[in-house]
Amino acid sequence: MKLDRIKIDKYRLLEIVSPVLGFLASLVVLVIIVVAVGESPVKAFVAIYKFSLSKSAKLATILSMSIPLFFAGIAVAFAFQAGVFNIGVEGQYFFGGLIGALAGIYFHFPPFIHIPVVIIFSMLGGALWALIPAILKVTKNVHEVISTIMFNSIALALLNYLVNDPLSGLGKGKSLEPQTAKIQSTALFGKINGFFRLLGWNVPDYVYLDYSLIVAIIMGIIVWFVLFRMRYGFEIRAVGTSLDVARYAGMKVKRLQIAAFLISGALGGLIGLQEIFAIRGYYTYNIASGLGFDGIAIALIGRNSPLGVVFASILFAFLKQAGYGLQFYTSVPNSVIYVITGLMILFIVVINEITAGYIKALRKKEAL
Amino acid sequence: MNVPLLEMKGITKRFPGVLANDRVSFDLYAGEVHALVGENGAGKTTLMKILYGLYSPDSGEIFINGEGIHIKNPREAIHHGIGMVHQHFMLIPPFTVLENIIIGEESHRAGILKLDEPANKIREIMEDNNLIVELDARIENIPVGLQQRVEILKILYRGAEILVFDEPTAVLTPQEVHELFKTFREMKKRGKGIIFISHKLDEVLEIADRITVIRKGKIIRTLERKEATKPLIAELMVGKPVLLEVKKPEVKVGEVVLEVKDLRIKSPRGYDVVAGVDFNVRSGEVYGIAGVEGNGQSELVEAIAEDVPIKNGDIILMGKSIVRWDVRRRREAGISHIPEDRHRYGLLLPFSIAENLTLGMHYREPFVNRLQVMNRKAIRDFAKGVIEKFDIRTPSEMTPAHALSGGNQQKVIVARELSAEPKLLLASQPTRGVDIGATEFIHNQIMNAKGEGRAVLLVSADLDEIMSLSDRIGVIYKGRIIREFQRSETTKEEIGFYMMGEKEAEKEAGEGASGGGEERADKAADKGGSGDEA
Numbered sequence: 043m044k045l046d047r048i049k050i051d052k053y054r055l056l057e058i059v060s061p062v063l064g065f066l067a068s069l070v071v072l073v074i075i076v077v078a079v080g081e082s083p084v085k086a087f088v089a090i091y092k093f094s095l096s097k098s099a100k101l102a103t104i105l106s107m108s109i110p111l112f113f114a115g116i117a118v119a120f121a122f123q124a125g126v127f128n129i130g131v132e133g134q135y136f137f138g139g140l141i142g143a144l145a146g147i148y149f150h151f152p153p154f155i156h157i158p159v160v161i162i163f164s165m166l167g168g169a170l171w172a173l174i175p176a177i178l179k180v181t182k183n184v185h186e187v188i189s190t191i192m193f194n195s196i197a198l199a200l201l202n203y204l205v206n207d208p209l210s211g212l213g214k215g216k217s218l219e220p221q222t223a224k225i226q227s228t229a230l231f232g233k234i235n236g237f238f239r240l241l242g243w244n245v246p247d248y249v250y251l252d253y254s255l256i257v258a259i260i261m262g263i264i265v266w267f268v269l270f271r272m273r274y275g276f277e278i279r280a281v282g283t284s285l286d287v288a289r290y291a292g293m294k295v296k297r298l299q300i301a302a303f304l305i306s307g308a309l310g311g312l313i314g315l316q317e318i319f320a321i322r323g324y325y326t327y328n329i330a331s332g333l334g335f336d337g338i339a340i341a342l343i344g345r346n347s348p349l350g351v352v353f354a355s356i357l358f359a360f361l362k363q364a365g366y367g368l369q370f371y372t373s374v375p376n377s378v379i380y381v382i383t384g385l386m387i388l389f390i391v392v393i394n395e396i397t398a399g400y401i402k403a404l405r406k407k408e409a410l
Numbered sequence: 411m412n413v414p415l416l417e418m419k420g421i422t423k424r425f426p427g428v429l430a431n432d433r434v435s436f437d438l439y440a441g442e443v444h445a446l447v448g449e450n451g452a453g454k455t456t457l458m459k460i461l462y463g464l465y466s467p468d469s470g471e472i473f474i475n476g477e478g479i480h481i482k483n484p485r486e487a488i489h490h491g492i493g494m495v496h497q498h499f500m501l502i503p504p505f506t507v508l509e510n511i512i513i514g515e516e517s518h519r520a521g522i523l524k525l526d527e528p529a530n531k532i533r534e535i536m537e538d539n540n541l542i543v544e545l546d547a548r549i550e551n552i553p554v555g556l557q558q559r560v561e562i563l564k565i566l567y568r569g570a571e572i573l574v575f576d577e578p579t580a581v582l583t584p585q586e587v588h589e590l591f592k593t594f595r596e597m598k599k600r601g602k603g604i605i606f607i608s609h610k611l612d613e614v615l616e617i618a619d620r621i622t623v624i625r626k627g628k629i630i631r632t633l634e635r636k637e638a639t640k641p642l643i644a645e646l647m648v649g650k651p652v653l654l655e656v657k658k659p660e661v662k663v664g665e666v667v668l669e670v671k672d673l674r675i676k677s678p679r680g681y682d683v684v685a686g687v688d689f690n691v692r693s694g695e696v697y698g699i700a701g702v703e704g705n706g707q708s709e710l711v712e713a714i715a716e717d718v719p720i721k722n723g724d725i726i727l728m729g730k731s732i733v734r735w736d737v738r739r740r741r742e743a744g745i746s747h748i749p750e751d752r753h754r755y756g757l758l759l760p761f762s763i764a765e766n767l768t769l770g771m772h773y774r775e776p777f778v779n780r781l782q783v784m785n786r787k788a789i790r791d792f793a794k795g796v797i798e799k800f801d802i803r804t805p806s807e808m809t810p811a812h813a814l815s816g817g818n819q820q821k822v823i824v825a826r827e828l829s830a831e832p833k834l835l836l837a838s839q840p841t842r843g844v845d846i847g848a849t850e851f852i853h854n855q856i857m858n859a860k861g862e863g864r865a866v867l868l869v870s871a872d873l874d875e876i877m878s879l880s881d882r883i884g885v886i887y888k889g890r891i892i893r894e895f896q897r898s899e900t901t902k903e904e905i906g907f908y909m910m911g912e913k914e915a916e917k918e919a920g921e922g923a924s925g926g927g928e929e930r931a932d933k934a935a936d937k938g939g940s941g942d943e944a
């Protein structure tokens with residue numbers, strides 16, 4: 043029995059390091075491309091190092107960048123657990139952000155109420171944007187991949203219109219980017235950098251470690267608890283494992299899928315917290331795009347588990363930061379940097395999937 | 411005849427918490443059927459998977475024609491002339507029989523698939539081995555028995571000399587088993603070696619030349635056919651003498667629990683798979699449905715268990731129509747269901763046995779508290795009790811369900827459904843793939859349920875099972891219950907006869923003169939039957 047345990051752990055370990063393998067492979071890709079565009083790989087690595095791991099400030103930046111990525115990953119992962127492929131996190135994030143921002147602009151509360159209110163409204167907005175695809179899926183069998191992609195486009199167009207016209211917070215004639223009115227100060231997210239400094243981590247003022255980090259930690263724990271300790275989480279995972287078995291066991295399969303879809307949307311609604319409430323203080327459709335899609339890769343790398351998503355989102359933040367480093371310190375053109383980070387992500391996901399598949403086959407063979 | 415076709419020596423395979431194969435030695439000669447029998451979880455499938463390259467053994471050697479070989483994967487196994495007929499067929503439903511046989515081995519000329527040559531070769535194999543199938547038919551349109559033939563053709567086409575059959579008869583009708591054995595005999599004549607795994611000892615005694623008994627991973631003994639008897643094999647398997655009978659409790663049959671009225675269900679292909687079924691089941695009664703698979707019994711049970719669309723008729727549970735109820739409501743009203751396809755409907759394979767044992771009750775106290783948080787200790791404790799009571803062979807209650815042997819997976823489902831204390835138990839093929847000891851146990855559990863006044867609807871392809879458990883028997887044919895018998899007033903032969911729909915056919919041929927009279931007689935018999943019990 044003792045021996046068996048060690049064997050099991052060997053595979054478990056391999057499974058955990060498989061994203062690392064993917065990461066190493068992606069570095070090879072990086073070198074090849076850098077050489078191909080005529081830049082020195084050493085310089086590239088130095089640039090990346092300087093911009094990511096060299097100073098505590100850079101590490102703090104990575105942590106800060108990982109917050110929205112975490113929400114994106116956990117949103118996609120939650121739906122995955124129920125066997126729902128929510129590609130629409132992007133749209134849910136844009137829409138949830140707007141609803142949260144409106145609650146921040148037009149409501150008047152003291153901060154300790156206003157902040158939870160904007161969080162809840164962001165979630166409601168995200169869930170609302172997932173509602174129609176969810177209903178279409180379970181009642182009309184419309185595949186969620188199609189409907190959510192369309193809803194992403196609808197969200198963008200709608201928000202573009204809303205922010206330019208009815209909800210515009212700009213006076214006439216100003217040439218700033220279209221945006222809403224300012225969010226009330228009572229709803230703005232403060233920083234907790236000071237707390238980290240107390241712990242001895244020298245986080246400079248320009249880095250955003252704000253309340254959204256606390257929200258992320260709390261949400262991560264809640265999601266884990268719901269999925270792995272509560273009845274509905276059990277049912278959601280059962281539905282994701284086998285629809286037929288879940289139905290035979292008397293579970294309300296359709297309701298569970300709708301619920302998982304909406305919760306996924308609600309989690310997606312939180313992606314914008316940091317940018318809207320801590321960084322900008324207003325809403326614009328120019329908030330960072332593409333995060334919802336990053337969430338898919340993050341969920342894949344994180345194997346749909348909350349803890350896995352934590353690591354995957356930090357890895358992602360590192361990659362983004364590495365891209366900025368290349369931009370700053372090397373002559374690699376910007377467009378090529380996008381290609382590089384994109385390829386690195388692709389390689390990590392693919393290699394991770396391949397090694398994981400291989401380990402699974404090995405495991406099956408030894409049946410551990 | 412002195413060098414064996416296959417020899418496995420000292421094979422050991424350990425899984426977490428179990429020694430599945432413990433220095434197992436097994437051999438097979440050309441031209442023989444060597445049966446491998448043993449309890450659920452004894453290690454039969456494991457040994458065969460090692461032979462086929464699906465598992466790697468911890469130690470041991472494999473020789474083919476006296477030559478030591480290493481088998482790393484199924485491709486190498488096939489290369490060495492080893493073929494395996496899996497219990498879950500590996501066929502592509504929309505493809506034709508021919509396409510399925512040649513897939514992976516196809517040859518082409520200028521990119522165009524060559525079909526004539528393979529077709530001729532296959533026809534030859536078919537004729538030599540009593541394996542006739544229509545090559546142009548699509549897999550999805552042919553019955554299970556023929557699909558199995560396609561599997562066999564597939565491995566013969568690849569030149570297999572050693573054929574492994576892991577419980578091939580579990581899914582077959584008695585007629586199909588008969589045909590399969592004919593094929594075995596043909597293959598024997600051609601010098602093939604056949605390894606045959608089955609829990610049905612009558613079949614083993616009918617076809618095997620030698621019988622090897624494995625218990626808890628160890629070979630106990632290899633018997634020659636002439637020294638083998640059913641009680642001896644059973645005793646070697648279990649380690650103690652087995653009583654091969656069920657105690658039928660004396661119960662007063664009570665009120666009607668389930669009533670099905672003129673039920674019709676349309677199949678996706680347009681015809682009525684269930685074409686007007688009427689019957690009832692009373693408390694303390696086992697109603698057996700006998701029939702060749704594919705005559706509507708699956709759809710009938712499904713309609714009672716869950717809310718599938720029905721075309722006509724009514725299903726009444728204790729006086730209330732349930733056709734509009736969802737599964738949860740039906741379960742709460744007291745319906746339990748042992749589904750026929752345990753992988754598809756019965757188990758969450760990656761989840762633990764404990765979780766699988768509480769499935770369907772998982773939302774009730776004590777398995778969740780008022781805040782809907784799962785009480786993991788209660789779940790585990792419950793599971794431990796059930797595992798003990800039903801003798802489920804598993805290292806622990808936290809083992810994932812996929813790690814159990816087939817028969818033990820079945821026991822998990824039976825245990826769960828009976829633990830729910832149902833008013834009506836729907837049991838579809840409840841002992842499929844289960845060993846004799848466990849079959850006896852499950853039969854006795856069903857009898858206990860009857861004794862406690864539960865109503866049982868039993869569907870089984872195994873006539874012996876139907877005959878030994880049922881109080882009343884309905885024979886289903888082409889979606890209708892064509893005759894209903896009191897158990898005491900019929901014989902296995904008579905039921906088997908009706909299962910083929912032969913009387914029905916006769917009746918139709920002689921429609922008018924004698925046919926009408928017979929039909930009336932049938933009806934009278936039915937009435938008489940019901941009258942007796944009331």
Ligand SMILES: Nc1ncnc2c1ncn2[C@@H]1O[C@H](COP(=O)(O)OP(=O)(O)OP(=O)(O)O)[C@@H](O)[C@H]1O
Binds near residue numbers: 817818
């Ligand atoms: N993949 C696996 N992982 C862990 N344990 C396994 C695995 N496969 C089989 N076992 C264990 O090995 C033992 C032998 O299983 P095996 O499937 O060979 O039994 P079997 O003789 O074929 O039984 P059955 O008649 O029920 O099919 C059982 O205790 C089973 O729980």
Ligand SMILES: [Mg+2]
Binds near residue numbers: 456816817
């Ligand atoms: Mg087996």
